[in-house]
Amino acid sequence: MKVSISSTNIQRATQEFQQQTGGNCQFGDNETALFLTLPLGQGYLRSINLRDGLELLIYEYALQQDLIVDFCNQATQHSFTAFTFYVSGRMSSRIPGCKSRLDFTAGQTVFATIPDAATTSELIAGQKITVVALAIVPKLLLKLLENDLNKFSPDWHQKLRNAASHLCLQSIYTTPEMARILQLILHCPHQGGIRRLYLEAKALELLTFCITQLTSHCSKAAPSSWVKPKDVEALHHAKTILLQNITNPPSLAALAQQVGLNERKLQRGFQQIFGTTVFGLLHDHRMEQARQLLEADEMTIEAIANTVGIAHRGYFASAFKRKFGSTPRTYLKRLR
Template sequence: MSICINEREFIDDLVWVKYSLDEFQFGLSFFLSGKVRIERHGLTDETDESVGRYYLECNCDIKETEWWKAGEKFSRIYLKIEPQEFFQSFDEEELEQIPISLRQALIGDKLQPYYHQGEITQQMWTVLSNILQCPYQGLMKRMYLESKSMELIMLHFQQFQEQDVHNHRFPARDLSDIDKIYQAKEILLGNLENPPSLIELARQVGLNDFKLKRGFRQVFGTSAFKYLHDYRLEKARQLLVLGEMKVEEVAFRVGFDSRSYFAFAFRKKFGLNPKQYFQQRQKSV
Protein backbone atom coordinates (compact mmCIF):
# COMPACT_ATOMS: atom_id res chain seq x y z
CA MET A 1 0.00 0.00 0.00
CA SER A 2 1.00 3.62 -0.43
CA ILE A 3 -0.51 6.95 0.64
CA CYS A 4 -0.48 10.01 -1.62
CA ILE A 5 -1.61 13.53 -0.70
CA ASN A 6 -2.66 15.38 -3.87
CA GLU A 7 -3.29 19.12 -4.22
CA ARG A 8 -4.26 20.88 -7.45
CA GLU A 9 -5.40 24.33 -8.51
CA PHE A 10 -5.76 25.49 -12.13
CA ILE A 11 -5.65 29.06 -13.41
CA ASP A 12 -8.01 28.20 -16.30
CA ASP A 13 -10.98 25.89 -16.68
CA LEU A 14 -9.71 22.54 -17.92
CA VAL A 15 -11.16 19.48 -19.63
CA TRP A 16 -8.70 16.63 -19.12
CA VAL A 17 -9.06 13.37 -21.07
CA LYS A 18 -7.04 10.47 -19.69
CA TYR A 19 -6.50 6.98 -21.08
CA SER A 20 -5.58 4.24 -18.61
CA LEU A 21 -4.70 1.38 -20.91
CA ASP A 22 -1.18 0.61 -19.70
CA GLU A 23 -1.65 0.99 -15.97
CA PHE A 24 -4.40 0.74 -13.41
CA GLN A 25 -5.26 2.29 -10.10
CA PHE A 26 -6.93 0.44 -7.27
CA GLY A 27 -7.61 2.27 -4.04
CA LEU A 28 -9.56 4.65 -1.84
CA SER A 29 -9.72 8.39 -2.53
CA PHE A 30 -10.89 10.85 0.15
CA PHE A 31 -11.77 14.42 -0.91
CA LEU A 32 -10.69 17.09 1.58
CA SER A 33 -11.45 20.25 -0.44
CA GLY A 34 -12.66 21.37 -3.87
CA LYS A 35 -14.67 19.56 -6.53
CA VAL A 36 -14.09 17.89 -9.90
CA ARG A 37 -16.59 16.28 -12.26
CA ILE A 38 -15.49 12.98 -13.81
CA GLU A 39 -16.97 10.54 -16.31
CA ARG A 40 -15.51 7.03 -16.42
CA HIS A 41 -16.60 6.02 -19.88
CA GLY A 42 -18.47 2.75 -19.95
CA LEU A 43 -18.50 2.56 -16.14
CA THR A 44 -20.25 5.66 -14.73
CA ASP A 45 -22.09 8.73 -15.89
CA GLU A 46 -20.68 12.12 -14.88
CA THR A 47 -20.14 12.16 -11.10
CA ASP A 48 -19.13 14.97 -8.77
CA GLU A 49 -16.17 14.20 -6.55
CA SER A 50 -16.18 16.81 -3.81
CA VAL A 51 -15.28 17.52 -0.19
CA GLY A 52 -16.92 15.11 2.22
CA ARG A 53 -17.07 12.20 -0.23
CA TYR A 54 -14.79 9.30 -1.03
CA TYR A 55 -14.68 6.43 -3.49
CA LEU A 56 -13.18 3.00 -3.93
CA GLU A 57 -12.11 2.36 -7.52
CA CYS A 58 -10.53 -0.21 -9.74
CA ASN A 59 -9.62 1.88 -12.77
CA CYS A 60 -8.31 -0.40 -15.51
CA ASP A 61 -8.75 0.04 -19.28
CA ILE A 62 -11.07 2.97 -18.60
CA LYS A 63 -11.03 6.32 -20.37
CA GLU A 64 -11.74 9.30 -18.09
CA THR A 65 -12.89 12.82 -18.86
CA GLU A 66 -12.38 15.33 -16.06
CA TRP A 67 -13.82 18.85 -15.79
CA TRP A 68 -11.84 21.23 -13.53
CA LYS A 69 -12.84 24.76 -12.53
CA ALA A 70 -10.27 27.55 -12.39
CA GLY A 71 -9.26 28.95 -9.00
CA GLU A 72 -10.65 26.09 -6.93
CA LYS A 73 -8.15 24.33 -4.70
CA PHE A 74 -8.63 20.57 -4.79
CA SER A 75 -7.01 18.25 -2.27
CA ARG A 76 -7.40 14.60 -1.43
CA ILE A 77 -5.75 11.65 0.29
CA TYR A 78 -5.37 8.63 -1.99
CA LEU A 79 -4.70 5.19 -0.55
CA LYS A 80 -3.31 3.01 -3.35
CA ILE A 81 -3.56 -0.76 -2.93
CA GLU A 82 -1.90 -3.60 -4.83
CA PRO A 83 -5.02 -5.80 -4.88
CA GLN A 84 -3.57 -9.19 -5.70
CA GLU A 85 -0.92 -8.89 -2.99
CA PHE A 86 -3.28 -7.29 -0.48
CA PHE A 87 -6.13 -9.79 -0.81
CA GLN A 88 -4.06 -12.96 -1.22
CA SER A 89 -3.55 -13.06 2.55
CA PHE A 90 -7.34 -13.42 3.06
CA ASP A 91 -8.76 -16.92 3.39
CA GLU A 92 -11.95 -17.95 1.60
CA GLU A 93 -14.19 -17.23 4.58
CA GLU A 94 -12.73 -13.74 5.00
CA LEU A 95 -13.12 -12.96 1.31
CA GLU A 96 -16.81 -13.81 1.60
CA GLN A 97 -17.18 -10.80 3.93
CA ILE A 98 -15.92 -8.35 1.28
CA PRO A 99 -18.70 -6.59 -0.70
CA ILE A 100 -19.69 -8.92 -3.52
CA SER A 101 -19.35 -6.28 -6.24
CA LEU A 102 -15.76 -5.67 -5.12
CA ARG A 103 -15.05 -9.41 -5.17
CA GLN A 104 -16.28 -9.40 -8.77
CA ALA A 105 -13.55 -6.86 -9.56
CA LEU A 106 -10.92 -9.25 -8.24
CA ILE A 107 -12.05 -12.50 -9.87
CA GLY A 108 -9.77 -14.03 -12.49
CA ASP A 109 -6.36 -13.02 -13.77
CA LYS A 110 -7.47 -9.62 -15.04
CA LEU A 111 -8.89 -6.90 -12.81
CA GLN A 112 -12.36 -5.66 -13.67
CA PRO A 113 -13.44 -1.97 -13.54
CA TYR A 114 -15.17 -1.02 -10.30
CA TYR A 115 -16.40 2.20 -8.67
CA HIS A 116 -18.26 2.85 -5.42
CA GLN A 117 -18.75 6.28 -3.84
CA GLY A 118 -19.64 6.98 -0.21
CA GLU A 119 -19.77 9.68 2.47
CA ILE A 120 -16.77 10.42 4.70
CA THR A 121 -17.94 9.58 8.22
CA GLN A 122 -16.79 11.33 11.40
CA GLN A 123 -14.59 8.32 12.18
CA MET A 124 -12.99 8.60 8.73
CA TRP A 125 -12.37 12.32 9.22
CA THR A 126 -10.56 11.53 12.47
CA VAL A 127 -8.32 8.97 10.77
CA LEU A 128 -7.62 11.33 7.85
CA SER A 129 -6.66 14.06 10.31
CA ASN A 130 -4.33 11.62 12.06
CA ILE A 131 -2.63 10.87 8.74
CA LEU A 132 -2.12 14.56 7.96
CA GLN A 133 -0.75 15.22 11.46
CA CYS A 134 1.36 12.09 11.83
CA PRO A 135 3.68 12.74 14.82
CA TYR A 136 6.30 10.08 13.97
CA GLN A 137 9.31 9.66 11.69
CA GLY A 138 11.10 6.72 10.12
CA LEU A 139 9.89 3.22 10.91
CA MET A 140 7.36 4.43 13.48
CA LYS A 141 5.81 6.71 10.84
CA ARG A 142 5.48 3.83 8.40
CA MET A 143 3.86 1.56 11.02
CA TYR A 144 1.51 4.36 12.10
CA LEU A 145 0.39 5.16 8.55
CA GLU A 146 -0.08 1.46 7.70
CA SER A 147 -2.35 1.05 10.73
CA LYS A 148 -4.38 4.13 9.74
CA SER A 149 -4.68 2.84 6.17
CA MET A 150 -6.08 -0.46 7.41
CA GLU A 151 -8.50 1.48 9.60
CA LEU A 152 -9.80 3.41 6.57
CA ILE A 153 -10.31 0.16 4.63
CA MET A 154 -12.19 -1.32 7.58
CA LEU A 155 -14.41 1.77 7.88
CA HIS A 156 -15.22 1.56 4.15
CA PHE A 157 -16.30 -2.08 4.45
CA GLN A 158 -18.33 -1.19 7.55
CA GLN A 159 -20.14 1.63 5.73
CA PHE A 160 -20.88 -0.61 2.76
CA GLN A 161 -22.40 -3.26 5.00
CA GLU A 162 -24.47 -0.68 6.88
CA GLN A 163 -25.82 0.68 3.60
CA ASP A 164 -27.01 -2.79 2.66
CA VAL A 165 -28.64 -3.32 6.03
CA HIS A 166 -30.43 0.03 5.88
CA ASN A 167 -31.59 -0.60 2.30
CA HIS A 168 -29.65 2.32 0.80
CA ARG A 169 -28.65 0.24 -2.21
CA PHE A 170 -30.16 -3.24 -2.07
CA PRO A 171 -32.06 -4.99 0.74
CA ALA A 172 -29.86 -7.47 2.60
CA ARG A 173 -32.22 -10.30 1.66
CA ASP A 174 -31.68 -9.47 -2.04
CA LEU A 175 -27.88 -9.50 -2.16
CA SER A 176 -28.09 -12.19 -4.84
CA ASP A 177 -29.63 -9.55 -7.11
CA ILE A 178 -26.20 -7.92 -7.35
CA ASP A 179 -24.81 -11.16 -8.76
CA LYS A 180 -27.60 -11.09 -11.34
CA ILE A 181 -26.72 -7.50 -12.32
CA TYR A 182 -23.10 -8.54 -12.93
CA GLN A 183 -24.32 -11.59 -14.84
CA ALA A 184 -26.43 -9.29 -17.03
CA LYS A 185 -23.36 -7.18 -17.75
CA GLU A 186 -21.37 -10.25 -18.80
CA ILE A 187 -24.19 -11.39 -21.10
CA LEU A 188 -24.26 -7.98 -22.79
CA LEU A 189 -20.49 -7.82 -23.26
CA GLY A 190 -20.43 -11.39 -24.52
CA ASN A 191 -22.99 -10.61 -27.24
CA LEU A 192 -21.79 -7.36 -28.77
CA GLU A 193 -23.03 -8.23 -32.25
CA ASN A 194 -26.50 -9.35 -31.19
CA PRO A 195 -27.34 -8.37 -27.59
CA PRO A 196 -30.66 -9.46 -26.07
CA SER A 197 -33.47 -6.96 -25.49
CA LEU A 198 -33.85 -5.60 -21.97
CA ILE A 199 -36.84 -7.87 -21.32
CA GLU A 200 -34.97 -10.93 -22.63
CA LEU A 201 -31.88 -9.98 -20.61
CA ALA A 202 -33.99 -9.64 -17.47
CA ARG A 203 -35.51 -13.06 -18.13
CA GLN A 204 -32.09 -14.65 -18.59
CA VAL A 205 -30.82 -13.44 -15.21
CA GLY A 206 -34.08 -13.97 -13.33
CA LEU A 207 -35.10 -10.35 -12.67
CA ASN A 208 -38.00 -8.26 -13.91
CA ASP A 209 -37.04 -5.46 -16.29
CA PHE A 210 -37.70 -2.71 -13.71
CA LYS A 211 -35.34 -4.27 -11.14
CA LEU A 212 -32.74 -4.83 -13.84
CA LYS A 213 -32.89 -1.21 -15.03
CA ARG A 214 -32.79 0.19 -11.51
CA GLY A 215 -30.15 -2.24 -10.30
CA PHE A 216 -27.85 -1.75 -13.30
CA ARG A 217 -27.86 2.01 -12.81
CA GLN A 218 -27.21 1.64 -9.06
CA VAL A 219 -24.26 -0.72 -9.59
CA PHE A 220 -22.67 0.82 -12.70
CA GLY A 221 -23.98 4.39 -12.62
CA THR A 222 -25.60 4.23 -16.05
CA SER A 223 -28.20 2.30 -18.03
CA ALA A 224 -27.46 -1.17 -19.37
CA PHE A 225 -27.43 -0.12 -23.02
CA LYS A 226 -25.49 3.10 -22.42
CA TYR A 227 -22.90 0.89 -20.73
CA LEU A 228 -22.95 -1.44 -23.75
CA HIS A 229 -22.75 1.49 -26.19
CA ASP A 230 -19.68 2.96 -24.47
CA TYR A 231 -18.04 -0.45 -24.19
CA ARG A 232 -18.53 -1.07 -27.92
CA LEU A 233 -16.87 2.23 -28.80
CA GLU A 234 -13.98 1.64 -26.42
CA LYS A 235 -13.50 -1.86 -27.85
CA ALA A 236 -13.58 -0.39 -31.36
CA ARG A 237 -10.91 2.14 -30.41
CA GLN A 238 -8.66 -0.64 -29.10
CA LEU A 239 -9.13 -2.66 -32.30
CA LEU A 240 -8.25 0.39 -34.41
CA VAL A 241 -5.09 0.88 -32.34
CA LEU A 242 -4.04 -2.70 -33.12
CA GLY A 243 -4.41 -1.90 -36.84
CA GLU A 244 -5.26 -5.47 -37.85
CA MET A 245 -8.80 -4.82 -39.13
CA LYS A 246 -10.46 -2.41 -41.54
CA VAL A 247 -12.91 0.16 -40.19
CA GLU A 248 -15.88 -1.78 -41.58
CA GLU A 249 -14.68 -4.97 -39.89
CA VAL A 250 -14.22 -3.18 -36.59
CA ALA A 251 -17.72 -1.70 -36.75
CA PHE A 252 -19.23 -5.14 -37.41
CA ARG A 253 -17.10 -6.83 -34.74
CA VAL A 254 -18.37 -4.53 -31.98
CA GLY A 255 -22.00 -4.68 -33.11
CA PHE A 256 -22.66 -1.63 -35.31
CA ASP A 257 -24.74 -2.49 -38.39
CA SER A 258 -24.51 1.01 -39.84
CA ARG A 259 -21.05 2.29 -40.70
CA SER A 260 -22.34 5.88 -40.82
CA TYR A 261 -23.82 5.65 -37.32
CA PHE A 262 -20.63 3.99 -36.07
CA ALA A 263 -18.61 6.90 -37.49
CA PHE A 264 -20.99 9.42 -35.92
CA ALA A 265 -20.91 7.76 -32.49
CA PHE A 266 -17.13 7.28 -32.59
CA ARG A 267 -16.53 10.91 -33.55
CA LYS A 268 -18.85 12.11 -30.79
CA LYS A 269 -16.94 10.10 -28.18
CA PHE A 270 -13.34 10.49 -29.37
CA GLY A 271 -13.35 13.66 -31.49
CA LEU A 272 -12.25 11.93 -34.72
CA ASN A 273 -14.01 9.59 -37.11
CA PRO A 274 -12.70 5.98 -37.10
CA LYS A 275 -10.66 6.31 -40.29
CA GLN A 276 -8.95 9.50 -39.06
CA TYR A 277 -8.25 7.88 -35.70
CA PHE A 278 -6.79 4.80 -37.39
CA GLN A 279 -4.55 6.90 -39.65
CA GLN A 280 -3.39 9.06 -36.76
CA ARG A 281 -2.47 6.05 -34.66
CA GLN A 282 -0.57 4.42 -37.55
CA LYS A 283 1.53 7.56 -38.03
CA SER A 284 2.51 7.54 -34.35
CA VAL A 285 3.61 3.89 -34.42
Protein backbone atom coordinates in the same frame (compact mmCIF):
# COMPACT_ATOMS: atom_id res chain seq x y z
CA MET B 1 -4.57 23.16 -19.91
CA LYS B 2 -4.45 19.46 -20.75
CA VAL B 3 -1.83 16.98 -19.54
CA SER B 4 -1.37 13.41 -20.79
CA ILE B 5 0.27 10.79 -18.57
CA SER B 6 1.37 7.50 -20.15
CA SER B 7 3.54 5.95 -17.42
CA THR B 8 2.22 3.98 -14.43
CA ASN B 9 5.52 4.40 -12.60
CA ILE B 10 4.97 7.15 -10.02
CA GLN B 11 8.30 8.90 -10.54
CA ARG B 12 8.10 8.84 -14.34
CA ALA B 13 4.46 9.96 -14.25
CA THR B 14 5.44 12.86 -11.97
CA GLN B 15 8.23 13.84 -14.36
CA GLU B 16 5.78 13.74 -17.28
CA PHE B 17 3.44 16.03 -15.37
CA GLN B 18 6.26 18.42 -14.47
CA GLN B 19 7.52 18.58 -18.05
CA GLN B 20 4.08 19.64 -19.25
CA THR B 21 3.12 22.01 -16.43
CA GLY B 22 6.27 23.12 -14.61
CA GLY B 23 6.62 22.85 -10.86
CA ASN B 24 9.25 21.31 -8.61
CA CYS B 25 9.72 17.57 -8.06
CA GLN B 26 11.13 15.87 -4.99
CA PHE B 27 12.03 12.16 -5.01
CA GLY B 28 12.76 10.04 -1.95
CA ASP B 29 13.16 6.32 -1.36
CA ASN B 30 9.44 5.81 -0.77
CA GLU B 31 7.93 9.18 -1.56
CA THR B 32 7.40 11.37 -4.61
CA ALA B 33 6.11 14.93 -4.47
CA LEU B 34 5.32 17.58 -7.05
CA PHE B 35 4.90 21.18 -5.89
CA LEU B 36 2.79 23.29 -8.23
CA THR B 37 3.91 26.77 -9.21
CA LEU B 38 2.18 29.72 -10.82
CA PRO B 39 0.66 30.33 -13.30
CA LEU B 40 -0.90 26.84 -12.98
CA GLY B 41 -1.55 27.06 -9.23
CA GLN B 42 -0.16 26.40 -5.77
CA GLY B 43 -0.04 23.29 -3.62
CA TYR B 44 1.28 19.77 -3.97
CA LEU B 45 0.60 16.23 -5.17
CA ARG B 46 2.28 13.59 -3.05
CA SER B 47 2.59 9.80 -3.39
CA ILE B 48 3.90 7.62 -0.56
CA ASN B 49 4.62 3.93 -1.01
CA LEU B 50 3.50 2.27 2.23
CA ARG B 51 4.15 -1.32 1.19
CA ASP B 52 4.28 -3.31 -2.07
CA GLY B 53 0.97 -2.72 -3.83
CA LEU B 54 -0.29 0.02 -1.50
CA GLU B 55 0.17 3.73 -2.24
CA LEU B 56 -1.06 6.69 -0.20
CA LEU B 57 -1.87 9.69 -2.40
CA ILE B 58 -2.39 13.17 -0.94
CA TYR B 59 -3.40 16.12 -3.09
CA GLU B 60 -3.77 19.64 -1.69
CA TYR B 61 -3.81 22.49 -4.17
CA ALA B 62 -5.64 25.48 -5.61
CA LEU B 63 -5.47 25.97 -9.38
CA GLN B 64 -5.39 29.29 -11.19
CA GLN B 65 -6.52 27.67 -14.44
CA ASP B 66 -8.64 24.63 -15.28
CA LEU B 67 -6.69 21.41 -15.80
CA ILE B 68 -7.51 18.14 -17.56
CA VAL B 69 -5.29 15.17 -16.70
CA ASP B 70 -5.57 12.21 -19.07
CA PHE B 71 -4.16 8.90 -17.85
CA CYS B 72 -3.80 6.97 -21.09
CA ASN B 73 -4.94 3.36 -21.49
CA GLN B 74 -2.54 0.90 -19.95
CA ALA B 75 -2.21 -2.87 -19.93
CA THR B 76 -4.43 -4.91 -17.60
CA GLN B 77 -1.54 -5.57 -15.22
CA HIS B 78 -1.65 -1.85 -14.36
CA SER B 79 -5.29 -1.92 -13.22
CA PHE B 80 -5.89 -0.75 -9.67
CA THR B 81 -8.50 -0.46 -6.97
CA ALA B 82 -8.77 2.62 -4.80
CA PHE B 83 -10.60 4.19 -1.90
CA THR B 84 -10.74 7.93 -2.59
CA PHE B 85 -11.71 10.46 0.09
CA TYR B 86 -12.83 13.89 -1.13
CA VAL B 87 -12.05 16.26 1.76
CA SER B 88 -12.65 19.62 0.06
CA GLY B 89 -13.49 20.96 -3.38
CA ARG B 90 -15.12 19.40 -6.43
CA MET B 91 -13.67 17.42 -9.32
CA SER B 92 -14.91 15.31 -12.23
CA SER B 93 -13.64 12.15 -13.91
CA ARG B 94 -14.31 10.30 -17.11
CA ILE B 95 -13.75 6.57 -17.01
CA PRO B 96 -13.88 4.12 -19.96
CA GLY B 97 -17.23 2.34 -19.79
CA CYS B 98 -19.12 5.44 -18.60
CA LYS B 99 -20.50 7.73 -21.31
CA SER B 100 -20.86 10.80 -19.10
CA ARG B 101 -18.56 12.36 -16.53
CA LEU B 102 -18.72 11.49 -12.84
CA ASP B 103 -18.78 14.37 -10.34
CA PHE B 104 -17.26 14.07 -6.86
CA THR B 105 -17.66 16.50 -3.97
CA ALA B 106 -16.31 17.12 -0.46
CA GLY B 107 -17.43 14.61 2.13
CA GLN B 108 -17.72 11.77 -0.38
CA THR B 109 -15.77 8.51 -0.25
CA VAL B 110 -15.67 6.28 -3.32
CA PHE B 111 -14.47 2.72 -3.80
CA ALA B 112 -13.52 2.08 -7.43
CA THR B 113 -11.89 -0.58 -9.55
CA ILE B 114 -10.33 1.01 -12.62
CA PRO B 115 -9.39 -1.39 -15.45
CA ASP B 116 -6.21 -0.47 -17.31
CA ALA B 117 -5.57 2.47 -14.91
CA ALA B 118 -7.29 4.71 -17.48
CA THR B 119 -9.11 7.84 -16.31
CA THR B 120 -9.47 11.48 -17.26
CA SER B 121 -9.76 13.98 -14.40
CA GLU B 122 -11.19 17.47 -14.85
CA LEU B 123 -10.00 19.94 -12.21
CA ILE B 124 -11.66 23.33 -11.85
CA ALA B 125 -9.72 26.49 -10.93
CA GLY B 126 -10.64 28.82 -8.10
CA GLN B 127 -11.17 26.29 -5.30
CA LYS B 128 -9.09 24.44 -2.76
CA ILE B 129 -9.02 20.73 -3.54
CA THR B 130 -7.98 18.23 -0.90
CA VAL B 131 -8.08 14.54 -1.76
CA VAL B 132 -6.65 11.51 0.02
CA ALA B 133 -6.60 8.14 -1.76
CA LEU B 134 -5.43 4.62 -1.03
CA ALA B 135 -4.49 2.90 -4.30
CA ILE B 136 -4.27 -0.88 -4.00
CA VAL B 137 -3.33 -3.47 -6.60
CA PRO B 138 -6.18 -6.01 -6.97
CA LYS B 139 -4.12 -8.95 -5.66
CA LEU B 140 -3.37 -7.15 -2.39
CA LEU B 141 -7.02 -6.16 -1.94
CA LEU B 142 -8.07 -9.79 -2.36
CA LYS B 143 -5.44 -10.83 0.19
CA LEU B 144 -6.74 -8.25 2.68
CA LEU B 145 -10.29 -9.49 2.07
CA GLU B 146 -9.56 -13.22 1.93
CA ASN B 147 -11.27 -13.94 5.26
CA ASP B 148 -14.25 -11.74 4.42
CA LEU B 149 -14.99 -12.58 0.79
CA ASN B 150 -17.70 -15.04 1.83
CA LYS B 151 -19.61 -12.11 3.38
CA PHE B 152 -20.12 -10.47 0.00
CA SER B 153 -23.03 -11.17 -2.33
CA PRO B 154 -22.21 -13.45 -5.30
CA ASP B 155 -22.21 -10.44 -7.67
CA TRP B 156 -19.71 -8.54 -5.56
CA HIS B 157 -17.61 -11.62 -4.93
CA GLN B 158 -17.20 -12.01 -8.68
CA LYS B 159 -16.55 -8.32 -9.29
CA LEU B 160 -13.82 -8.16 -6.64
CA ARG B 161 -12.12 -11.21 -8.12
CA ASN B 162 -12.31 -9.61 -11.58
CA ALA B 163 -11.29 -6.14 -10.40
CA ALA B 164 -8.44 -5.99 -12.90
CA SER B 165 -10.85 -6.09 -15.84
CA HIS B 166 -14.22 -4.77 -14.59
CA LEU B 167 -15.23 -1.22 -13.72
CA CYS B 168 -16.92 -0.89 -10.34
CA LEU B 169 -18.00 2.20 -8.37
CA GLN B 170 -19.46 2.29 -4.87
CA SER B 171 -19.91 5.29 -2.58
CA ILE B 172 -19.64 4.74 1.15
CA TYR B 173 -20.24 7.05 4.09
CA THR B 174 -17.32 9.07 5.48
CA THR B 175 -17.88 8.49 9.18
CA PRO B 176 -16.59 10.86 11.87
CA GLU B 177 -13.91 8.26 12.70
CA MET B 178 -12.75 8.21 9.09
CA ALA B 179 -12.75 12.04 8.95
CA ARG B 180 -10.59 12.11 12.09
CA ILE B 181 -8.05 9.70 10.56
CA LEU B 182 -7.96 11.74 7.36
CA GLN B 183 -7.04 14.85 9.34
CA LEU B 184 -4.28 12.92 11.15
CA ILE B 185 -2.89 11.81 7.77
CA LEU B 186 -3.04 15.34 6.39
CA HIS B 187 -1.29 16.75 9.47
CA CYS B 188 1.17 13.95 10.21
CA PRO B 189 3.41 15.06 13.12
CA HIS B 190 6.36 12.79 12.27
CA GLN B 191 9.32 12.77 9.88
CA GLY B 192 11.57 10.12 8.36
CA GLY B 193 10.97 6.41 8.83
CA ILE B 194 8.58 6.96 11.73
CA ARG B 195 6.41 9.10 9.43
CA ARG B 196 6.01 6.26 6.93
CA LEU B 197 5.21 3.80 9.73
CA TYR B 198 2.67 6.23 11.20
CA LEU B 199 1.00 6.81 7.81
CA GLU B 200 0.84 3.09 7.08
CA ALA B 201 -0.84 2.47 10.45
CA LYS B 202 -3.40 5.22 9.77
CA ALA B 203 -3.97 4.00 6.22
CA LEU B 204 -4.65 0.45 7.42
CA GLU B 205 -6.97 1.80 10.11
CA LEU B 206 -8.82 3.76 7.43
CA LEU B 207 -9.00 0.63 5.27
CA THR B 208 -10.56 -1.25 8.16
CA PHE B 209 -13.46 1.21 8.36
CA CYS B 210 -13.84 1.22 4.57
CA ILE B 211 -13.88 -2.57 4.22
CA THR B 212 -16.34 -2.87 7.11
CA GLN B 213 -18.71 -0.51 5.31
CA LEU B 214 -18.15 -2.20 1.97
CA THR B 215 -19.06 -5.61 3.36
CA SER B 216 -22.17 -4.06 4.93
CA HIS B 217 -23.24 -2.43 1.65
CA CYS B 218 -22.54 -5.50 -0.46
CA SER B 219 -23.21 -8.41 1.89
CA LYS B 220 -25.26 -11.47 1.11
CA ALA B 221 -27.89 -10.25 3.56
CA ALA B 222 -28.26 -6.86 1.82
CA PRO B 223 -30.15 -6.38 -1.43
CA SER B 224 -27.91 -6.50 -4.48
CA SER B 225 -26.14 -3.12 -4.61
CA TRP B 226 -24.73 -3.45 -8.10
CA VAL B 227 -25.96 -0.59 -10.30
CA LYS B 228 -25.87 -0.87 -14.07
CA PRO B 229 -23.29 1.43 -15.73
CA LYS B 230 -25.98 3.39 -17.62
CA ASP B 231 -27.85 3.96 -14.33
CA VAL B 232 -24.61 5.08 -12.64
CA GLU B 233 -24.29 7.74 -15.34
CA ALA B 234 -27.92 8.81 -14.85
CA LEU B 235 -27.38 9.05 -11.08
CA HIS B 236 -24.28 11.20 -11.49
CA HIS B 237 -26.23 13.37 -13.95
CA ALA B 238 -28.94 13.75 -11.30
CA LYS B 239 -26.32 14.74 -8.77
CA THR B 240 -24.91 17.36 -11.14
CA ILE B 241 -28.39 18.82 -11.68
CA LEU B 242 -28.93 19.06 -7.92
CA LEU B 243 -25.59 20.74 -7.25
CA GLN B 244 -26.13 23.22 -10.08
CA ASN B 245 -29.52 24.22 -8.64
CA ILE B 246 -28.97 24.31 -4.88
CA THR B 247 -31.10 27.44 -4.40
CA ASN B 248 -34.03 26.04 -6.39
CA PRO B 249 -33.66 22.25 -6.70
CA PRO B 250 -36.15 20.20 -8.73
CA SER B 251 -38.66 17.93 -7.02
CA LEU B 252 -37.85 14.22 -6.78
CA ALA B 253 -40.34 13.46 -9.55
CA ALA B 254 -38.94 16.18 -11.84
CA LEU B 255 -35.36 15.07 -11.20
CA ALA B 256 -36.20 11.43 -11.95
CA GLN B 257 -37.88 12.45 -15.19
CA GLN B 258 -34.89 14.59 -16.27
CA VAL B 259 -32.45 11.69 -15.95
CA GLY B 260 -34.72 8.93 -17.23
CA LEU B 261 -35.17 6.94 -14.02
CA ASN B 262 -38.25 6.25 -11.93
CA GLU B 263 -38.35 7.73 -8.42
CA ARG B 264 -37.77 4.40 -6.69
CA LYS B 265 -34.67 3.63 -8.77
CA LEU B 266 -33.40 7.19 -8.24
CA GLN B 267 -33.78 6.98 -4.46
CA ARG B 268 -32.26 3.50 -4.23
CA GLY B 269 -29.44 4.43 -6.60
CA PHE B 270 -28.47 7.48 -4.52
CA GLN B 271 -28.24 5.29 -1.42
CA GLN B 272 -26.12 2.72 -3.25
CA ILE B 273 -23.81 5.07 -5.16
CA PHE B 274 -23.58 8.11 -2.86
CA GLY B 275 -24.45 6.55 0.50
CA THR B 276 -27.25 9.03 1.23
CA THR B 277 -30.66 10.17 0.03
CA VAL B 278 -31.23 12.56 -2.87
CA PHE B 279 -31.90 15.52 -0.63
CA GLY B 280 -29.45 14.31 2.00
CA LEU B 281 -26.72 14.77 -0.60
CA LEU B 282 -28.06 18.23 -1.44
CA HIS B 283 -28.11 19.17 2.24
CA ASP B 284 -24.53 17.96 2.79
CA HIS B 285 -23.35 19.96 -0.22
CA ARG B 286 -25.09 23.09 1.05
CA MET B 287 -23.40 22.72 4.44
CA GLU B 288 -19.97 22.12 2.88
CA GLN B 289 -20.34 25.14 0.61
CA ALA B 290 -21.46 27.22 3.60
CA ARG B 291 -18.36 26.12 5.53
CA GLN B 292 -16.09 27.16 2.65
CA LEU B 293 -17.82 30.55 2.35
CA LEU B 294 -17.42 31.11 6.10
CA GLU B 295 -13.71 30.32 5.84
CA ALA B 296 -13.39 32.82 2.97
CA ASP B 297 -14.85 35.43 5.39
CA GLU B 298 -16.19 37.67 2.62
CA MET B 299 -19.96 37.43 3.27
CA THR B 300 -22.36 37.80 6.18
CA ILE B 301 -23.88 34.67 7.69
CA GLU B 302 -27.30 35.65 6.35
CA ALA B 303 -25.89 36.11 2.84
CA ILE B 304 -24.18 32.71 3.04
CA ALA B 305 -27.44 31.05 4.09
CA ASN B 306 -29.22 32.61 1.10
CA THR B 307 -26.38 31.64 -1.24
CA VAL B 308 -26.69 27.95 -0.33
CA GLY B 309 -30.46 28.02 -0.66
CA ILE B 310 -31.59 28.21 2.99
CA ALA B 311 -33.81 31.22 3.65
CA HIS B 312 -34.48 30.64 7.37
CA ARG B 313 -31.44 31.76 9.37
CA GLY B 314 -32.41 29.77 12.49
CA TYR B 315 -32.71 26.54 10.50
CA PHE B 316 -29.38 27.26 8.82
CA ALA B 317 -27.65 27.72 12.19
CA SER B 318 -29.14 24.50 13.57
CA ALA B 319 -28.28 22.48 10.46
CA PHE B 320 -24.71 23.82 10.41
CA LYS B 321 -24.26 22.93 14.10
CA ARG B 322 -25.51 19.38 13.52
CA LYS B 323 -23.02 18.98 10.68
CA PHE B 324 -19.91 20.68 12.12
CA GLY B 325 -20.50 20.82 15.89
CA SER B 326 -20.84 24.60 16.23
CA THR B 327 -23.04 27.39 14.94
CA PRO B 328 -21.84 29.48 11.97
CA ARG B 329 -21.15 32.42 14.27
CA THR B 330 -19.03 30.34 16.67
CA TYR B 331 -17.24 28.68 13.75
CA LEU B 332 -16.42 32.10 12.30
CA LYS B 333 -15.10 33.38 15.66
CA ARG B 334 -12.75 30.40 15.91
CA LEU B 335 -11.38 31.15 12.45
CA ARG B 336 -10.67 34.75 13.38
